[in-house]
Amino acid sequence: MARIGVFVCWCGENIARHVDVEAVASGAATLPGVRTALSYKYMCSEPGQALIRRKIAEEGLDAVVVSACSPHMHLRTFRRAAEGAGVNPYRVEMANIREHCSWVHHDRGEATAKAADLVRMAVAKARLDRPLEPICVPVARRVMVVGGGVAGIQAALDVADAGHQVVLLEREPSIGGKMAGLSETFPTLDCSQCILTPRMVEAAQHPNITLHTYSEVEAVEGFVGNFRVTVRKRARYIDVDRCTGCGQCWNSCPSKKNPSEFDYRLGQRTAIYIPFPQAVPARPVIDKDACIKLTKGKCGLCAKRCEAQAVKFDDEDRLVVEEVGAVVVATGYRLYDPRTPAAADGISGYGEYGYGKYADVIDSLQFERLASASGPTAGEIRRPSDGAVPKSIVFVSCVGSRDPAKGLSYCSKVCCMYNAKHAMLYRHKVHDGAAHVFYMDVRAGGKNYDEFVRRAIEQDGARYHRGRVSKITEREGKLIVRGVDTLAGEAITVEADMVVLAAAIRPAEGVERLAQKLGVGYDAFGFLSESHPKLRPVETNAAGVFVCGACQGPKDIPESVAQASAAAAKVLALFSRDELSRDPEIASVNELTCAACFACERSCPYGAVERAELRNGRGEFLKRTARINPGLCMGCGTCVAVCPSKSVDLDGYSETQVYAMLKSLT
Amino acid sequence: MSHAIRKEALRALVGSWLAEGKRVAGPVAVGPGRVLYQPLVSPERLLLDGFIRTVNSIKAFVFPRHEELYAYRFRGRQVELIDAPLPEEEQIVIGARPCDAAALPVLDHVFRWGTPDRSYERRRELTTVVTLACREYDDHCFCTSLDSGPRDERGSDVLLVEIDEETYEVVWLTSKGKDLFVRHTERADRKGTIGTGPKRKFDAAALERFLAENFESPVWETFALRCLGCGACAYDCPTCHCFDIVDEGDRHGGMRVRNWDSCQFALFTLHASGHNPRTAQAQRIRQRIYHKFRIYPDKFGDTLCTGCGNCSRGCPVHLGIRPVLEAISALERKPQSAPPKTP
Amino acid sequence: MIEALRELARRLLAEERVRVVIGYGQSSPQGPVHPLFITRAEDAEQLVWNRQCFSNLTAYLTRKDVRALGPAAVVVKGCDERTITVLEKEAQLERERVFVVGMVCEGMGDPGLPKCQVCDRHRPRLADETLGEAVDREVPALERYAALEAFLARPAEQRMAYWQEELARCVKCYACRQVCPLCYCERCIVDKNRPAVIDTSATLKGNFAWHITRAFHLAGRCVACGECARVCPVGIDLTLLNQSLARAAEEAYGFRAGEDPRVEPLVGSWSPQDREDFIR
C-alpha cells in the first residue's frame, strides 16, 4: 500500500482566504493510501519543506502530494525536497488549489469542495506513480549552426573560440547572408561589408569551424546531445579543394546575362560565378540552368581555362552526416513579396503599388544594392528602368507589415530605421533629389535611433508624410504616388522617379520544413517559437535546438548578434556537461500485446518508435513489436492515444492514473 | 378429447397476462428474418410462426447474461456487503421451441450440482414455459439425432401443438402450466399433429464411440482454420452456461456481477502464470464438443445439447456443432479412413 | 468463371506458389456458403462462386494458424480487397506472400445487399489476377451514404433512443470483432484489464463503450465490407457507425480507406490545413 503524505499549503492568505485548508487536509487524511495529511502556512518556505522532509521520515512515506500552487511553479521545489528525504521525485504530485482554485473561485464552499476534489485526484495519481530514474545521455560537444548570416557567423565564432567544433551550414554559395548585401548600417552609417567581411573570413579560416556552403539540412535524427544531421551539399560543379578562386572561369564564361541573386535581379552574373567579390569561400558555383555546357552540352570554356582543373560538370549533390550535440538555427529572413495575387500561404500583396509591373518600383533590399559601392551601379543611385538618376524617390513604410488584411499583423521593426537611412543616403548622393517617406508611425526605439531619424528629417531634408500610399501608377515615365497625409488630413500625390517599398520581413523560405525536421514550433507567420518569450528567448521546446536572429522574429543587426551570442552561451552551457539527464516520464510498449501495427510510429513527432522483434531466452523469434527509444521519446503520449490495443503507456500520465483520477471524482 | 385454444384467444390471453403486470416473453421480430426471444410489450408483437427458430434461447430468462451477485460498499477500511435481492417477478415464456425448453432440465444439473445456485433456482421456479411444437425445421436442426424431436416435452410446463390454422392443442405438463390455461381452453375432438422433424444427421452412438478414443485426433483441426473464435455459438446456445465474474463500481462501492462467457474465446483459460491449456482454436472446438457430448453426459446423464442448431445458424461462417458431428460420424462409418484433408 | 477460379487455384497450389487457397465452399448445393481452405490441388473443385459468397476472406490472412500454412492465395471481391491495402500499410502482411484472386462481382445476396446497391468496385483493382468481366459504376459519395443520411435526419434524441434499444440486445459475442479483417490485435483492448478500458459486461454501458471503441478503431480504416453487421446475431446495424466515420474521412480529408496504396493512413498523419471549425 502506498504511504502518501498530503501537505496542504495556505500560501498565506492566498489559498486560505477562500479555501478551508484544514477541512481539505482532514478530508485527505481519510483517503486510501494516505498516512498523514496536514496544512502549513507556506509549504514552499524552508520550514515548510523541512516539515515535509520530517514527515517523510516519521511516517515512512513513499509518495507526497503537495496541495498548493501550480506544478509549473513549485513541482521542482517539492520534488527536490522529497528526494532529499529519500522519496523518489517522480512520486511527488501537486494539487493546484491556488491558480486553479482559490484565486478564481471566491465562494468558500465551492472553492473548498473543488480543492478537496483536486487533492483526491492528486492522491489517486500519486498512489500509482512509479519511482523513476532520470535518463542519462552523453553529449557530443559539437554544434551545427544553420544559416551563415551575421547571426550564424557570430554564434559559430563564439562557440568555436570557446574551443568546440562547429559545423556552419549555408544555403547560398557564400556565407554573409543579407548583411553582406547591405550598403551602410544605421545608426552609424558604417559600411556593412567592411565590418562583416573580416568576420566571414575569420569563420572560414577558424580551425574549429567546418563550413558547408550551398548546402541544406536534409534530415535530422537523434536528440539533444546526440543529433545526426544529414546535410545535402548541392552540386557546385567545382572541386572546392582544387579551385584557387583565380577567376579565370567566370571571366571567360560566355553566359553573362543571368540575373544576380545577390543584387536582387538588378545586376547580372555569369553562369559560373561567385555571388559577390568578397564571397566566402571565394569559390564559384555553376548555375546549371544557365550553363551552356550543362544545358546544351557545348562550351566548357571555364574548364578549359581552369589550370587547377577544378571544374567538374559531372558533379552531383552529396549527402554528408554530421553528428552534433546541439543545433543553432539562424536562417534569417526574406522580404515579403508585394505582388498580388495571394501566395499559397494566404499572404496577399499590394497589386496597387505596381511592384514587378513598374521597373522603378523596387524593394528596400534592392535599394541597398543600388546604394552599395559593390552594387550593380557601383553605389550610384540609378533607377533600373533607364539608369537615370532619380530626382525624387518615395519610400513607403509598412508594405505588408502591421496589415492583418494582407496576412501580416506584426511590425517588421527595422523599416523605420532603414527608410530614414535610405532617405539620408539618397540625399547624400543626389543633393537635389527629393526624398519622400510615407509612414504609419516612426518607431525608432534604440540607442541613437531616434536621433538618427531626426537627422534624416532635419538635416538631410527627408520629407515625411504620415499616411498610407493608396495607389501607384505610371505616366510619361513618372510614377504617380497617391496617398494621404493624415496629419494634414488631405490627399497628396507625389510624382516620383522611383519608389522603394519597405516590404515586411518574413522568415526565410522553407523554414517551416526545417522546423518540422528539428521539432521546433513556429507561429502562424513561420517565425520559430522560443521556449519562453522573456526567460528563455533563444531556447526552443526541442531540447538542444536554439534560435537566433530574424528567424525568430524581425531584428536589426545588433539584436541578431546579441541573440547569436546568447545562443552560443546556451550551447556552451550544454557542452559544459559530460552527460545530460532527461525527464524519464516517457512512453513504453507492452511488447507481449503489441499488434505491431505501428500506428505509434506514424504518429510519433520524434521518430522515437522503432520496429523490433521479440525473442525468447533462446533467441528464437516470437513476434514483431514496436519499441520506444528512450533517448528520443519526449513523452507527449500521442502514441498512447493511437494504440488500438493500448499496449503503449506513458509514465507519469499512465492509463491507470488517468482512470484513477476520473474514478476519484465519482 | 383434448384441450385447445384458438390462436387469437391465445394472443388475448397473453394480453391479459401483460395486463395483470406479469412479465411475458416470446419470439419477436427485431429485423428482416431475425426473431429473438424478447420481453413482450404488447401481445401483437408476439410471433408464433413464419420462422424456424429464434436467434437466442430462453436460457437468458433463468440465467441472464448479466446478473448482480451482490453489492459492496467501502466503509473506510471496512467493506459492507449487500446480498443481491432474490428475483420476485413471475415470468412466462410463450412460444418457446421444444429444443429451448428441453435445455432447462439439462442446465438444472450443473446449477444444482453440490451447492445449488440460488438465483437460478429461484428463476426456474418463477418461470413458466409454454412451448410450441415445431412444424418446420431447417438444415441446421438436428434434435432428432439426439433422441429429441419437434414435440419434446422436457422443460415445458405447457406444450402447444397446432391442430389447424386457427387452433392449438394445449397439453399441460405441470400444475404451473395448467393454472395458466385451465380456464381458457375449450374442448376439442382433434389432437394436434406434427411431423417427425428433421432427418437424423448423425449417429449419437457412433459419436460416443468416437469421443471415447479420439481426444487427440486430426478431426479437431478440420474446422479450426475456418472458426473465427467468436462466442456467437455459445451465446445463442440454449445449454451453454459458462460464465465470468467481475466487479463493476466506483470509489464508493459497486457490484460483483456474473456475465456469460464462452470457451471459444482464446483468453477463456489463460492462467495468471501466462500458461494457457487451450492456445489453439482446435482445442477450444474440441472442448466444446467434449463438454457437451461426453463430459456432461458422464457427470449428469444428459447431453448438453438439444440439437437446436443455433450454433450453426448464428455462426458467421456456418460452423457450429452439426458440421463437426457430421464429419465425425462420417469417420465412424469408415473408421480406417483419414479425416477429410481439406477443411 | 468458377472453372477459371478452380483452375487458377490448382495452378497456384501445383506450382507451389501458395500453400493454401482461401476461397468459398458449400457443403450442399442449397446449403450456406462458407470459407474454405484448399491445400491440395485436387481439392480445388470444391471451390464455389455465387451470390452467397458474403464473407470477407481477407480476415484469415492475419491469423496465426493460417499464416503458419505458408504463402496464401485469397479470393476477394472488390469491396474486400481494400482491406489488403490497409493491412499492408499497417505492416500486417507482406503483399508478396499473398496472391490476391479478384472476382468480378455483380453483388451478393438476392436481392443484393445494401452495400452492393451502391458498390463502385464490381471489378477488383489490386488483385494479382482478376476473373470475370464487368465495368465499375462510379457511385457519388452521397449515394454511398444515403442510409446514413436518412438516419442522421432523425433528431439526436431519437438517434440515442435507437442505439439504446439496439445495443441493449448486444450480448458481446464479439462476432463483429472476430469477423473483421482489421481487428487483428493480439489482445483486444476490451480484454485489457490493467486498467480496464471497457466494461466487459454486456450492459448498455459496456456495450456503448465497446461499440464506440470498435467503430472508432476502424476510423479511416474500415473499408465498408459490412461483415460486422452481417454476422451480428442480434441484428445490430453497425454499418451506420462505420459509415459515419467513413463519410467524415471522405468529407474532411477526401480519404477512402484502402483505396490508394500510396496514401498514408488517415489517423497518424495530419496537415496544418486540417479543418477545425468545431474548435474554438
Next chain:
Amino acid sequence: MTAPPVSADPATAPNLYLPDLMEVLEVQQHTADTKSVRLRFRNEIAAKRFSFRVGQFGIFSAFGSGEATFNICSSSTWKDYIEFCFRRTGMVTDALWEVDKDDTIGFRGPYGNGYPMEKWRRKHLIFLGGGIAMPPIRCAIWYALEHRDEYGEITIIYGARSTKDLVFADDLARWAQYDGVQVIRCVDPGGETPDWDGEVGFVPEVLKRADVRSDNSVALVVGPPIMIKLTMPLLTRMGLVDRDIYTSLESRMKCGVGKCGRCNCGPVYLCKEGPVFTLEQLKALPNDY
C-alpha cells in the same frame, strides 16, 4: 418428464458467491512480486464454522477489482487465521498488492479436495516445489510438522529461479530445525549469489543428486509444468508408484463451485474434483490442463 424438484429452497439457501469478510492481520513481502497475507474472519460465527483441509484453496476478493484463486498456504491446524500467498500478475493481484494491515478483503471457500494427509500417515514424505508453487506445499509441510510423530522422514526440495525468487525463506530455515527433516534449497544456474549456501541446479537434477529416502514414501510435486514433467519420471524411477505421487494443478477458476465451466478438464472440474491429483489420476486426464 420435467425437472426434478428443486433440491434446496432458494429462499433460505445461501448465496454461493457471497464471500466472508476478512481482516488483514499481516502482510509479508517475499520477493519483488510476491506477498503473503494473513487473514482473520471479521465475523465470529463464520470463524467458528470454518474449517479446511490442507491443499484446498479459497477465492479471495479485492473489492472493486475482483476475485482470484489461491491455495490456503497456512496449516489447517492453525485456528485463528489463514494465509495465502500471491504473485503480482494481474488486475486483482495488483489490488491485493496494495492491501495493508486492517484492510478488508473477501474470502470464499474452502474449495477443492485437498491432500489426503490421513492416507499419508506413517509414510516418508517428499515435497518438491518450484518458484511461486511453494505455498501449496507449505501448508502440507506445516501440517506434517505439527503432527510430526505421525509421519516418517521429510525431504523438502525447493527451487527458485534465483535467490531473489525464494518465497517463505524463513520457513525453510525453521523446517530445517526439525528432526528427520531434510531441506534442500536450490536456484537455477546463474541465479546464485556469492554467499549462497544452497544448491545450484534445477529441482529434478538436485533430486537426482540428493539422497532421498524413497521406500514407503509419498511425494508432492508442485511447480511449473516443465518441472512436474521432468520430476515425475524420476520419482517413478526411485520406486514410487503413480498413486503415491501427488500434485496440485493450477487452473483458471471463477466460481469455485463447479458451475462456471472454466476449470473443466476432461471429465473433471478442477475446482471440485481437484486441484490435487495423483500421477495415476493425472495420466487418465486428457492433456488439457
Next chain:
Amino acid sequence: MSQNNGFDPKIIAYVCNWCTYLGADLAGTNRLEYPASVRIIRLPCTGRIDFHLIVKAFESGADAVLVSGCHPGDCHYTAGNFHARRRWTLFRALLDVLGIEMDRIHFTWISAAEGRKWQEVVTEITEKTKALGPYRAYRRICEGGA
C-alpha cells in the same frame, strides 16, 4: 430550456500541460473569476488525449467534457495537437450518429497567454451545461443494465 440553477454541472477538462494548463494558471494569476465546475486533468499534450477519455468522463458522470490544448503550430511537441485535431474531427462524427449531445463536448485551443479565454470558455460551457441540465441520457446508459 430551464436554467436548472440548483444543479452545478460536473465538467471534466483534459488540458495539455504547456498551453491550456498555463492559460488556466494565468487566469489564476490575474484573479479572473469563473465557475468552480471544472476539474482539470493535466496531460502532457492533446496528442495524449484519446477518445476513451471522453467516453470515460461521461461514464464517470460528467455532464460535459472540455478538451483543450495549444494552438496549431504552438504544440510543445510540434504536432501532437495536429494529430489530436484529426481524431476529434472523426470522433465527433461517430458521437453524432450515436446521438450523443454534441454541445456537451467542447474543443478549444487556449495558449499560455490566454487566461482570459480560459475564463470565458469555462464560464460559457458551465452556463451552457447548466441550461442543458444533467446528462441524463448517458446516466441512463450507465445504469441501464442488461
